[in-house]
Amino acid sequence: MAMLEVKSLSINFGGLRAVDEVSMKIEKGELYGLIGPNGAGKTTFFNLLTGVYKPTSGTIMLDGKNITGKNTIDINRAGIARTFQNIRLFKDLSVLDNVKSGLHSQYKYSTLEGVFRLPRYFKKEKEMDKKAMELLKVFDLDKEAALPASGLPYGKQRKLEIARALATNPKLLLLDEPAAGMNPHETAELMETIRFVRDNFDMTILLIEHDMSLVSVICEKLTVLNFGQLLCGGKTSDVLANPEVITAYLGE
């Protein structure tokens, strides 16, 4: 069974059809790329998958479960986590607390237990600290755990966002332009991290990216969107060799 199966997904904004009958199938453990020129509807597609927008038509199946039309919170609990194109961290919280927020739904104790410092508070907080530090270590952020998230350099902020998304224990991770604004060195490092996450967390990853060098190296399969429509999809090497794709990117 596919991890993600999208069938003829569409959304209209007024008269504009931002995503038009797009279908896609991602197998478990795949590293999948979503590419296309600016305004092709990639981020809108992510927003549909994560429940920010409700689709006009079409279905979204996650690991065999229909999640079409559910809200963001339920979709996250069903197993999709994401990062954002313009980084959205909890900027006044510490790096550690950003990740602990991600652990929120898995380590539970009540507000009263927290306010009155009952034993479960200490037990769960300790477990959360341990788990969060493990995650931070993966992204080489453990030394910055006590810094406010806004105090991190740009590249590390992107990594922290991935760490926070992973903390929610997702089945599918959506990365929206993870390499945006990074220098080649940082991008290379990020590629390593993404591969590491896929291998060590047993993760399925779908990413939007403009950096073709990154996409061509790490993505096994690609889907290309153009004007909200599916241009083509398949193995990375095949897609990149497709003349239609080249035209869409470089123009006639």
Add this chain to the structure above:
Amino acid sequence: MGFLSNLINGISLGSIYAVIALGYTMVYGIAKMLNFAHGDVIMIGAYVVYLTSVKAGLPPVLAVVIAMVACTILGITIEKVAYKPLRKATSLAVLITAIGVSYFLQNIALVIFGANPINFTSVVNVPVIKLFDGQIVISGEASTAIVVSVVIVIALSLFIKKTKSGKAMLAVSEDKGAAQLMGVNVNRTISLTFAIGSALAAIAGALLCSAYPILSNTTGAMPGIKAFVAAVFGGIGSIPGAMIGGILIGVIEILGKAYISTQLADAIVFGVLILVLMFKPTGILGKKINEKV
């Protein structure tokens, strides 16, 4: 007949709310901020009218013009000193600043004019209208308020549709960044908005204190808040909306006082605000705004 009388009183009070609400709605539409101090500008305007007409004996029209000038200067100054530096700050910070300005105006008036309320002498010199053999009496203050507010709404709508500055206002309220790119001077437009809103506040102050002749440093606070309710009711950012909202709130308040409870009239007006925001937060003539992800 009693009902008709109350209705007319309500429309007249509502017309004053409408004039105040215009100030709220324009500033909210263009600067995207709630100018909490707007009600207190009314109070300052009323004091200026009092000083110039009652104390100095100037003719009422001249007194109101002087008050308009004074309030315009005040409004522009407030915007420049307190709000402009915060244009990129959070709405929380801006609102707290506006509350600070409101407090400042109330207390500076307290220091200057003292805590004792002043008996305001009406500046309206219009004869009483009697209908149905004197069964319905419309005071000069009431008829003036209605006529003045209608004239203002029409003039303002024409100003926004027909003049360059008015169109610039519309552009800034739609999209500040795009307006700037198109060569609109955003700072000047926002200043102009505050200037117009404050000048209207002066007129509202004169009308309000002529109809309800007690003036103290907190005179503007409650009418200010109610006018905000009116602006929201009509749809924030909409000029005809402010007029409709104002009149509805005025009528609700007066009828509430007459037929339900004097004590609870304010509670009823605030209840309206809550109901509107719960069920139609965009008001009668407003439009929806979405957040971008």
Add this chain to the structure above:
Amino acid sequence: MKNKTKTIKPYTKQSFITYGILIAAFAVTLILVETGSISFMLQSLLVPLCVYAILAVSLNLTVGILGELSLGQAGFMCIGAYTGALFSILMQEAIPESAIRFPLALLIGGVCAAIFGILIGIPVLRLRGDYLAMVTLAFGEIIKNICGALYLGKDSEGFHASLDSASDMGLAPDGKVLINGALGLNGTPKDSTFIIAFIALFITVIIAYNFVNSRTGRAVMSIRDNRIAAESIGLNITKYKLITFGLTAFLAGVAGVIYSHNFATLQAVKFDYNMSILILVFVVLGGIGSIRGSVIAAVVLTLIPELLRETIGQYRMLFYAVILIAMMLLTANTKFKSKLTAYMSKLKGLVVKEKKGEVK
């Protein structure tokens, strides 16, 4: 630019410093009272000081931690004051011991306020920013108006209420008027003492710190910092907003109970929106989000004007207003901030240059 950002200090350390300051201040005050070193006027301020501090800490949870502006604090206080006082008046004979009755009154006042807070919060918390502020203000005024118009009496047949007049209640001749419209409540036992008020404040501060530094507090602050990201990691926005709003209302209600038991009579007019704004002033001047700051600001800003009543008197509120505006201009204005940093580094540069000069 160097990338040395201050680390976030652990809350445990912060909170224990605050507890220490509070206990020290309490001990000093007790000694001063016992030795008769402070005036009667100051002594009468001790309970209100604690009340304002509780109100400020509680409002800070909504303004600083949740990041939403509520102007309804006086309304919750009013509900706490009315229900708590009513309970005490009714139970004066059944529970003569104030050491038992008063804590119960505190709890009842707090719970009633919290229930109102949550009931109001359900429709209101969908709104954001300016609208939320105005709606909470509206609710506060509605509560004040209704309490001010309320008549409640009790006779052998039970309770009678009216929103019109005392005679409208149809009370039997043996009946007793409990709430007398605009005149409010009369005959509340004066159970509030400085010690009880302080204990309530101390517990409030502990609750506030523990709340912020818990799973719930973290969720609330995440929502404050970025609502969309908070939703994307599965945080239930409405739930956490309601919890915070309810807690704020609960604590404000408790403060209201203490307030009402400090005077024999109680009128609803006291709880107008000026009271809410005054509390907001404390929160802002103490530092939005700083619990210790809220306590200190509430105490200092209540004390100074009282001590200087002769000299500053009517300038007090003017002074608050100016500080409020100045605070916001200094803290929220990015341009000013960067100018200040630039100026500071320039200043440092000058100092370094001078030192170099000295070496030469």
